[in-house]
Amino acid sequence: MVSMDKITEKLSRRMAQKTSRRGLLTAFGTALVGGAAIPLLPVARAGQSGQGVPSNGYEGVAPQSTGNVQDPGDPTSCDYWRYCAIDGFLCSCCGGTQNSCPPGTEMSPITWIGTCQNPADSKHYIISYNDCCGKTSCGRCLCNRNESDKPMVRPQANNDTNWCLGTESSVYTCSTAVIIGLALED
Structure with a gap:
């Protein structure tokens, strides 16, 4: 256990000598903001359509048709x-x-x-x-x-x-x- 303490102390002192407090805070802030932006990145959700959710996006609602060529579209979809x-x-x-x-x-x-x-x-x-x-x-x-x-x-x-x-x-x-x-x- 003593050797682990000495290794940790040695690494901490080396890092303290090579970096400044501002640099450490900048790196920490960048990691924090960058981590918060990860959910905003585009994600392919193609695999989710086969999990019981129809193409109109409403779970438990089957797509419908009006049955009239002059009235096209799915009345259960917002795109109608x-x-x-x-x-x-x-x-x-x-x-x-x-x-x-x-x-x-x-x-x-x-x-x-x-x-x-x-x-x-x-x-x-x-x-x-x-x-x-x-x-x-x-x-x-x-x-x-x-x-x-x-x-x-x-x-x-x-x-x-x-x-x-x-x-x-x-x-x-x-x-x-x-x-x-x-x-x-x-």
């Missing part, structure tokens, strides 16, 4: 074309569809609107985002896209409001995206 201004949980993941509320909930008559481009025909459509109300929040498939979102001073085009007004219950469950019609061209 109708969801360009949605903020909330997708009803298509909560027992409803992109057009209808889950059983036991009520569609709010007060909505916000957005204009989204359909990739099938490259036309812009007016989309009414209706909240479904009456049950506790679904908690599945949260999307927050703000492509057509306006400030709170324009509430009809703002997606940050609880739109469960005019229903029996003001408890938010999920959101739908109903096509109202074709948008006028400029």
Whole structure:
């Protein structure tokens, strides 16, 4: 044990002679900051897709199709074309569809609107985002896209409001995206 103490003392004295306190603090700070940056580096996550998580990224939610060539996309994915201004949980993941509320909930008559481009025909459509109300929040498939979102001073085009007004219950469950019609061209 005594020889271990002497070796440690000898190494410590040699390091003290060759380095300064500032240099040691600089090295320590660099290691500390560099270590904190490691989680920010890009990581290949390709191997995780085979672990029960579908390509849309929501565990336990199978990808869907509308079945209509003129309405392409997966209604359980935030990338679905109708969801360009949605903020909330997708009803298509909560027992409803992109057009209808889950059983036991009520569609709010007060909505916000957005204009989204359909990739099938490259036309812009007016989309009414209706909240479904009456049950506790679904908690599945949260999307927050703000492509057509306006400030709170324009509430009809703002997606940050609880739109469960005019229903029996003001408890938010999920959101739908109903096509109202074709948008006028400029």
